[in-house]
Amino acid sequence: MNEQEREHVDSLIHGFLDGQLNERQQTELKRLAQHNPFIRKDLHALFRQKELLGFLPIEKAPNGLKEEVLARLERRLILSMESPRPSVRTGRFVLLVRWVSAAAAMVMLPLAILGLLVLQIVKPPEPKTVPVALTAPGQTAEPLQAGEGTASGEGPVLVLGTLTFLTEHPIPLNESIKKAVVAHKLLSSASSERFEDRAVYRIQCSQRQMLSLIQMLRPVWELSSKPQFVLAGGESPARTVVVEGIRPEQMEKLIRQSSPSRLQMTASHLERLNRRGLSDVAIRVPAEETGEGERILLPAEPRLAWEKEPTELPGGMTADGPAVVLVIEVRSPSEKK
Amino acid sequence: MKDSSAFQSKTLEEELLIKQSQRGDLEAAGLLIVRYQDRLYNTILKICSNPDDAAELAQETFVKALEKITDFKGKSSFYTWLFRIGVNLTLNFCKRRGRLSMHSIDASMGTEETDRASARLAGYLMCREKADPAGLAQDKEAREIVLKALGRLEEEQRVVLVLRDIEGLSYQEIAEILDIELGTVKSRISRARAGLRDLLEAVLA
Incomplete structure (x- = not known):
């Protein structure tokens, strides 16, 4: 063969x-x-x-192989998110640019440090200023803490907090807010930022304008399932107040507050009220007992012990009132944390 | 008919698992791993001959496959695609490691059990006596002799023999996995079988 x-x-x-x-x-x-x-x-x-x-027997995979693979996948995913891919451009030009940048940094850094030192020595000492909060007439000013801020060159402003609308209709809601801002001619004192998951508006205006703006935004509440107001506690997180399910009239009440302490107290009161639910805290008086129809009695609002003056600016105030800042955030439900 | 519908349902289930894994569902990915881990590990072990290396390579195969699962377009079966990754990783590993550190087949010989297994194996393979291949394959000593002979084959021959005679893949699937022509698959299988036979005869003679 x-x-x-x-x-x-x-x-x-x-x-x-x-x-x-x-x-x-x-x-x-x-x-x-x-x-x-x-x-x-x-x-x-x-x-x-x-x-x-x-007929050779099939060898079984070692125990825990699946778990190990999934753990490795997660690790790699985390690492790939944390470390961006290094640039593959390592040509002569890129190396030259890097070398020049490094040399420039070596020269500039000591100069900058020296400049700062000289500035510290030469600069005249500034008088220490403590920003003061808005206070009711006749009261002494108190240092700014939570819920306060200062607008540069415009005196103290009252930072109200953050009003968050969780909504499935972000487009009409955002449009309404923009319209309200334009209608109140607040374009120059309002700013907005768009993120992938939310839109944030920072609006600074007088108390009166803010009240009017919130009144204009009343229909917006219908578009949101869980409106929420957060009064940041500043350096003390324990003082942070979160008012779930805040209503427009409650928001107006907060805006009318004349000082940070009042704002804090009112927000806490509303938080308790909303947490317990209106039906839990309200007392209904039947029409036959009142003689003028059914009446709903709500718990009394808190009041600071030393307060004698009205704690709330009157609804029919003639002045524009002090400056306030409100942050409005519009989020979709899935992104709500 | 029943087998056909069971096969269809298994294929549909697999398609679903692949789609879910492509969307980042780790639970579905876990089910895919469980489905193929034994076959993949077994194949890699037969190629690289070391259980620790085989476990590591099997893990790496699944990690690579699941990281690139969005690249899987269904042109071949998922199994073929997975094995392509696994076999290539194993071959690269073997190349890096250099020549396989296979022991001499004779090294473990000499005990009474291995002598007996060797005699049984020789009688069976040389068609001198009737034997039960399933029982012989279960015999640890006989199995060791066969696997060590397999490990002494050239890598490319060992791989096709494992894929064809142990794993039972078709010529077409082997060609896809190794990215070679069908004719090359056939000729490698012929050479591999003949080579293994020579090795075993030399040991068992």
Whole structure:
């Protein structure tokens, strides 16, 4: 048997073992095997070898392989988020730019430090100023803490807090806020920032304008499932007050407050009120007892012990009132934290 | 008919798991791992001959596959695609490691059990006696001899033999996994079988 014939026979044998032969090839192999004991022996031996390999037991994967793979995936995901891909541009020009930048930084950094030192020495000492909060007439000013801030060059302002609208209709809600800002001519004192998941408006205006703005925004409450007001506690997180489900009239009440302490107290009161629910705290007086229809009595509002003056600016005030700042945030439900 | 519907349902389930994994569902990814971990590990182990390396390579295969699962377009079966990654990783690993540190087949010989297993194996493979291949494959000593002979084959021959005779893949699937021509698959399988037979005969003679 020459080499070519041997190769042909081999291909028939392996084709037979793998079930790849057609009828004609099978007949040919059968004939060859019948007449040649070597071919028969080869075929039989290879058949047995293949059979034995097929019976080798399947080794089980080690325990915990799945968990290890998933843990590795999570680790890699975290690492890929934390470390941006290094730039592949490492040509001569890029290296030169890096070298020049590093050299410039080496020169500039000591100069900047020296300049700062000189400035500290030469600069005349500034008188220490403590920003003061808005206070009711006749009261002493108190240092600014939570809920306070200063507007540069415009005197103290009362930072009300953050009003968050969780909504499935962010577009009409955002449009309403923009319209209200434009209608009150507050474009120059309002700013807005758009994030992927939310829009944030910072509005600074007089108390009267803010009241009017909130009144204009009353329909917006219908678009939000969970309006929330947060009065930040500044450096003391314990003082942070979150009023869930705040209503427009409650918001107006907060805006009318004349000082940070009043604001804090009123916000806490509203927080308790809303947390317990109106039906829990209100007392209903039937119409036959009042003689003028059903009446709902709400718990008395808190009042600072030393307060004698009205704690709330009157609804019909004639002046524009002090400056206030309100942050309005519009979020979609899935992004709400 | 029943088999066909079971196969269809399994395929649909797999498609669903792949789609969910592509959307980042780790639970679905976990189910895919469980489905293929034994077969993949077994194949890698037969190629690289070391359980620790095989476990590491199997993990790395799944991690790579799941990281790139969005690239899987369904042109081949998921199994073929996964094995392509696994086999290539294993071959690269073997190349880096250099020549496989296979022990001499004779090294473990000499004990009474191995002598007996060797005789049984020789009788079976050389068609001198009737034997039960399933029982022989379960015999630890006989199995060791076969696996060590397999480990001494050239890598490219060992891989096709594992994929064809142990894993039972078709020529077409092997060609896809190794990215080679169908004719090359056939010729490698022929050479690998003949090579293994020579090795075993040399040991068992």
